[in-house]
Amino acid sequence: MPRATAVPPAAAVPPVTPPAFADFAQSVYPFLELQPFHRVYYRVLEAFAQGRIRRLIVTMPPQHGKSVGATTLLPAYLLGLDPDCRVAIASYSGALASKFNRRVQRILDSREYGAFFPATTIKQGTRPPSYIRTADEVEIIGRRGSLLSVGREGSLTGNRVDCFILDDLYKDAMEANSPLVRANCWEWYTSVVRTRMHNRSRELIVFTRWHEEDLIGSIAAREPVEMLHSWAQLDAPPREGWLHLNFEALKASPPTELDPRAEGEALWEQQQGAALLAAKRRLDPLQFEAMYQGHPTAREGLLYGLHLAEYDALPREIVRRASYTDTADTGDDYLCSLAYVVDVDGLVYITDAVYTRDPMEVTERLVAEMFLRSDTRQAAVESNNGGRGFARAVQALAPDVRVEWFHQSGNKEARILSNAATVLHLVRFPRGWALRWPELYGHLTTYRRTFRANRWHDAADVVTGIVEREVVDRGRKRVRGVRFL
Incomplete structure (x- = not known):
């Protein structure tokens, strides 16, 4: 007035x-x-x-x-x-x-x-x-x-x-x-x-x-x-x-x-x-990260983008059921653990995931439950930053799973970038995985080629670790320094 x-x-x-x-x-x-x-x-x-x-x-x-x-x-x-x-x-x-x-x-x-x-x-x-x-x-x-x-x-x-x-x-x-x-x-x-x-x-x-x-x-x-x-x-x-x-x-x-x-x-x-x-977020993870989260990413600079392959059903012939886990390095990092199967052609099918920033006393139980749920036979855990203790705790919760810990000494940036094409060629995610694991989906599909432009490397590090073990190391003797619990 x-x-x-x-x-x-x-x-x-x-x-x-x-x-x-x-x-x-x-x-x-x-x-x-x-x-x-x-x-x-x-x-x-x-x-x-x-x-x-x-x-x-x-x-x-x-x-x-x-x-x-x-x-x-x-x-x-x-x-x-x-x-x-x-x-x-x-x-x-x-x-x-x-x-x-x-x-x-x-x-x-x-x-x-x-x-x-x-x-x-x-x-x-x-x-x-x-x-x-x-x-x-x-x-x-x-x-x-x-x-x-x-x-x-x-x-x-x-x-x-x-x-x-x-x-x-x-x-x-x-x-x-x-x-x-x-x-x-x-x-x-x-x-x-x-x-x-x-x-x-x-x-x-x-x-x-x-x-x-x-x-x-x-x-x-x-x-x-x-x-x-x-x-x-x-x-x-x-x-x-x-x-x-x-x-x-x-x-x-x-x-x-x-x-x-x-x-x-x-x-x-x-x-x-x-x-x-x-x-x-599911409709367009990139746009959501920009408009709703304040973290814009250029589509032309993505490492994987929306090109990660999906599958509708697991293969009939499965030669291996395994998992790969990277524990959180800092309080802001994610624990990423992916369960997967490998078929006779060497294709990798992701079957389950734990992707969270919950404390270790929570994630130990979540990962052990995932091992049992996915019928994991062999589990690899990076021993860096507390991974060894995590592996022992998970082994106690899932005694029938063969849990191994190992030290990852390779340069993370070089490993992720050099194996990106292999990830796109060999790794498959279940159709609709954006609904099941939205943060995992968002972080992988928005991951940048410019390494230092990324806030989180955990998901990319794990899919890289999987193809390294299943493609690079398969056919060789097990890497020195690996210990089985």
């Missing part, structure tokens, strides 16, 4: 204690239902508004409220804290940027906003006549502050910007996957956005990721980007680099102070639950 009269210049208005950003948001938008992650998000945005963070990147899944917080409510809050602040909003189109601007103006017009920030007022109708108020630009009466909106590749000639908010500079996957669009976006950012900034300017980039070489990826390749995990980082942000807050739709990374969810827990269960997200 518009305020009845324009408020005098700020010098005539007594100071008002500013509210917390989350309280402000719920006052001007009473329909908001803030989830725990929203409160974390808004607290980080408040630190940005206060100037404690100068350069901030926020990534989160679609339809989770990123634009409401960063591009609608935050500009109004910024202008309330500092009516002299020159704020600019940019998006993939001028029409969308103008839409954000109009939403902010409606907040600035409201009585609720006036109660919080009486010094920040804008033109009402034709009064005062000397001030600008359009869909793309509005000025604060009696102060130097303003709000400007612009589409990607739009002009900002002559406009100095104190705070820039860039929200979704790519319309869709087609744009983000276009090298030409990405190059034009980067050129616009460096030649227009950066040239409007000064020493104290702030930047907020809030995106749903589409491609590893989008604007965020291009910045990360050239400037320091520090992942935001604890509240203490807000008090000591990087002087020249960026803080990056990423919300995964399904929790996959270790719990942090800002995101303490358990593995597999949905970010907003009531809006997009774990079951729905798992179905989206």
Whole structure:
């Protein structure tokens, strides 16, 4: 509801204690239902508004409220804290940027906003006549502050910007996957956005990721980007680099102070639950990792991609039933154990899997149960990083299985890359394995040729180990150093 009269210049208005950003948001938008992650998000945005963070990147899944917080409510809050602040909003189109601007103006017009920030007022109708108020630009009466909106590749000639908010500079996957669009976006950012900034300017980039070489990826390749995990980082942000807050739709990374969810827990269960997200992941693991997890991967740089073979039924003649296990090296790694059979032609059929970051006392039981369920006769366990003790524990739980431990001394990168073609040629997974083991499926199908670009190597390491044992070592004597329990 518009305020009845324009408020005098700020010098005539007594100071008002500013509210917390989350309280402000719920006052001007009473329909908001803030989830725990929203409160974390808004607290980080408040630190940005206060100037404690100068350069901030926020990534989160679609339809989770990123634009409401960063591009609608935050500009109004910024202008309330500092009516002299020159704020600019940019998006993939001028029409969308103008839409954000109009939403902010409606907040600035409201009585609720006036109660919080009486010094920040804008033109009402034709009064005062000397001030600008359009869909793309509005000025604060009696102060130097303003709000400007612009589409990607739009002009900002002559406009100095104190705070820039860039929200979704790519319309869709087609744009983000276009090298030409990405190059034009980067050129616009460096030649227009950066040239409007000064020493104290702030930047907020809030995106749903589409491609590893989008604007965020291009910045990360050239400037320091520090992942935001604890509240203490807000008090000591990087002087020249960026803080990056990423919300995964399904929790996959270790719990942090800002995101303490358990593995597999949905970010907003009531809006997009774990079951729905798992179905989206199955449709396109690569797109899901980018848009919903914030970990984009270029399809052209994949090692296996979607070329891993599948089977409908096991072969009639089976010459060997075995398994291969790689225990977790660190707390962030996965234990990967694959049971398989080998036919007379040397083809390998994966029959069962344990792929988890559960603690060893849990995985020992899970792997032993898999051995019994799959009728495994011979099990190989890498002895690196506690594998020897793991092998002994599993042997005690599955005494009829011949468990062996061995030290893997080969270079992991060289082994995985050099055996990739053999994996694609010989290894088969059961049809529908994306449903049975979605994380295993996702990590193998999105595994990169550029070794250091991968976060997890566990699944690729195990399928590599299987073909090494069944192809490279088969026909030789058993590798020296292997011990049977």
